[in-house]
Structure formats: C-alpha cells, structure tokens
Amino acid sequence: MKSMIVELNSEADVKNFDKKIWLYRSIFYKNVHFEPKSTDAYSKYIDVINALNIKNRFKRIRYIYDTACNQIDNYNKENHINCEFKCGKCLAHHDTRFYNGCCRVCRFQSQNGCTTKNLTCKLFFCSPIRENYKTLHFEDIKLLKCLSKKNQIIVNGNFFASREAFLFVLYTGSFIVLSLTQFFNILLMPLSYRKHKKIAVSLYESIDK
Numbered sequence: 001m002k003s004m005i006v007e008l009n010s011e012a013d014v015k016n017f018d019k020k021i022w023l024y025r026s027i028f029y030k031n032v033h034f035e036p037k038s039t040d041a042y043s044k045y046i047d048v049i050n051a052l053n054i055k056n057r058f059k060r061i062r063y064i065y066d067t068a069c070n071q072i073d074n075y076n077k078e079n080h081i082n083c084e085f086k087c088g089k090c091l092a093h094h095d096t097r098f099y100n101g102c103c104r105v106c107r108f109q110s111q112n113g114c115t116t117k118n119l120t121c122k123l124f125f126c127s128p129i130r131e132n133y134k135t136l137h138f139e140d141i142k143l144l145k146c147l148s149k150k151n152q153i154i155v156n157g158n159f160f161a162s163r164e165a166f167l168f169v170l171y172t173g174s175f176i177v178l179s180l181t182q183f184f185n186i187l188l189m190p191l192s193y194r195k196h197k198k199i200a201v202s203l204y205e206s207i208d209k
Contacts, residue, residue: 008038021145051146072122116162
C-alpha cells in the first residue's frame with residue numbers, strides 16, 4: 001500500500017484537504033494510506049484521516065457513525081448544552097401539554113435518557129435551544145464528509161431509529177430502506193407517546209413530593 005503525507009499545518013492546507021475529501025474516500029485511493037502531519041490547531045481532521053485509512057466500507061461507516069456521535073456528546077457536555085427540562089417539559093414546551101420534548105414519540109427514550117445512539121437526533125436542536133446555545137451543525141462535523149452524498153442525506157433525516165437500524169440503512173445506502181424504517185417508526189409513535197408521558201408524569205410527581 002502506498003503512503004501519502006497529508007499536511008495540515010495552515011488554513012491553506014486544511015482548505016485544500018477539505019476540498020479533496022470526496023476524492024480521497026473514492027476507489028482511486030483504496031490502496032493509499034494517509035499519514036497526517038498536523039499541528040494541534042487542526043487535530044480535528046485526524047479522525048477524518050483515520051476514517052479514510054479504513055478501507056472496508058462497513059467498518060468505515062461504523063467508525064464515522066460512532067466517532068461523530070462521541071464528538072457531539074463531548075461538545076455538548078463541555079459547553080453545557082441541554083434542553084432545560086422542568087417537570088418533564090423541555091424549554092420549547094414549558095407552557096404546553098407536551099412531555100419529553102422532541103423525544104416524546106420515540107420508543108427508545110427512558111428515565112435515564114436515550115437507550116440507543118441516533119446520529120440524526122444528536123445533531124438536532126430546536127430554535128429556542130439554538131438561540132440560547134452555540135450548537136453543532138452537520139457541516140461542523142468534518143468526519144461526515146467521508147460518507148457518500150446519499151448517506152449524508154440519510155444522516156440529515158433518519159430520526160428515532162436505533163443505532164443498528166441506522167447503520168443498516170447507511171450500509172444499504174437506500175432511500176427505500178430509509179422510507180420503510182421511518183414508516184415503521186411512525187406506526188409506533190402513538191404507543192410510545194402514551195407510554196413515556198405516563199413515565200414522565202410519575203417521575204416528576206415523585207420528585208416534586
């Protein structure tokens with residue numbers, strides 16, 4: 001396998017590398033191992049290079065997915081970003097009848113938070129939260145550029161799916177499979193909402209006492 005040095009020591013280096021990620025992830029660089037030469041200022045691109053060095057498609061997608069999720073979680077934790085829940089209602093719904101915020105229709109929520117790991121959900125924040133905090137957007141996660149264009153579209157719209165189901169959709173790269181999984185999720189939403197509203201009400205009533 002051939003080696004290729006990747007210079008990431010200036011804004012110009014990064015801009016040039018960023019423009020070529022789509023090419024470096026292609027079949028033309030399947031037998032090329034990328035070796036980063038980077039300063040700490042541009043270390044966030046090391047994960048991109050790690051992904052490009054994973055030549056097995058399934059393993060690369062899995063690495064991108066899990067690493068991107070961890071990046072978002074770490075960023076939110078470091079910047080104290082949260083949905084400001086009060087008595088089971090998030091910032092956007094303090095004065096409404098909706099419990100559990102955006103997750104109220106998701107079957108993977110629990111009293112201890114999400115029981116799976118959904119990349120689309122992690123990237124989503126409603127307008128009130130975005131006004132109060134500097135949240136990450138899709139384009140801030142450079143690692144996602146290592147996905148195909150089709151999979152980038154999927155990442156932007158696959159809410160409420162389990163990690164395993166999400167990865168399966170990415171593996172297939174199929175909008176048909178995405179549509180079927182979303183349809184299945186929609187069918188289960190009413191049951192999920194009734195179940196988790198009861199959990200939220202009982203949980204916060206016990207706290208208030």
